[in-house]
Amino acid sequence: MFDHRNGFEVVHLIGIGGIGMSALAHFLLDRGAHVTGSDIKGSGIIDRLIRRGAKISIGHDPSHIGRAKVVVYSTATLSDNVEMYAALHGGCVLLHRSELLELISHDSMLVGITGAHGKTTTSCLIAHLWANLDPSYILGGECPNFPAHGHCGTGPFFVAEIDESDGSFANTGPSHLVINSLDIDHIEFWINKERLIESYHALARRTQGFVLLYLEEGEKAPFSHSNLFTYGFHPEADFVVQSRAHALTLTLRGKELGTFHTPLFGRHNIQNAAAALSLHFLVMGRAADPDALSSFRGVLRRMEQIGSSHVFTDYAHHPKEIAPAAATFLDRFPDAVFVFEPHRASRLNVLLDDFIVILKKVPRVVVTTPYLMRGEAFPRAALETLCQKTGAVYIPKEELADYLRRIGDFPVLFLGAGDAKNLAYEYDQTIRVDDRPSLS
Known part of the structure; x- marks a missing residue:
């Protein structure tokens, strides 16, 4: 053995x-x-x-x-x-890799973070909150607060993303579990949402400690657990979060736990911070310090500024991720241009109507060559429909930098989980901007 x-x-x-x-x-x-x-x-x-x-x-x-x-x-x-x-x-x-994660976390309290949106930021926030305990962690993104995105610590906790995209979270048995979203994303694996929800329920049943579930507004928790707590903006959630400028207020069943300062922008990041702070309260039995998140420096590829110019990139590639990312960017740069790189033909085809609804609300959208998995057919019909119904323009990757230079000196946000960051770097290399805008 x-x-x-x-x-x-x-x-x-x-x-x-x-x-x-x-x-x-x-x-x-x-x-x-x-x-x-x-x-x-x-x-x-x-x-x-x-x-x-x-x-x-x-x-x-x-x-x-x-x-x-x-x-x-x-x-x-x-x-x-x-x-x-x-x-x-x-x-x-x-x-x-999920089997390796289960083995190396065997002697620790595994804190698993899953769900279609926000896993990486939430995981990084939890590891940051507990940094003085020297947790082990496996993070799905690089965070400037840590020397590396994987670490073998000396403390009792092991913070890790457990992946729902391929069902491999079934190989893990967390001590505590955070489910950031019940949205279905990887349709090619799950086929329907019912299968996904049942898998989350099975994962919750294997969880020995607390299960923290994001509660969508107007929804109810789809399963029960003896230690299930919900969080979110929904007034019926156990932990209710209210957003303020550079801060959030958290209450637990009507009792205020405090106001917490955060350098992160956007409703989606307030949700991620609320998850980390709620879990901290459950596991530690007390609220975090109000300034515990103030020194958090974010995650690369999450509203990351590229180089010395007015170019940014974000990992958002699902309609429910694009909406808050675009809204956050437009709040600061109303004249922004958005470059959207569809990620996987299967996602674009199945969620096409959702992409149309979201991108119709976003001005100045450029759709570029999709990032495809091996064997996927080029989704020409879906791209044509997307551009026709949203007013977006389609520009192939090899022509993108020239096109963006021609249309003028605007802040640009590159959206996507594939080559979007590389495209942002390539464009940044072609321009020189003396007075760059900043998210700070």
């Missing part, structure tokens, strides 16, 4: 440059493991792991596994990957 305490001397991660896999690599390096990995191309994330001592190869080859006894893959790893095949037939322990 595999020994989860002593079996990680040498670990190989396929696709080590991915945000989730690289977080696991940082954790294993902290733990003293010899980490190897491979990916199809280099990146800043890979460079940082190499500087820490990881041995990483570009490209995939069975020889890259070396003397590793444990090989880790993700849902993004293709079934015909030669390294996965070699591990499977070479006597290695082959683990999905």
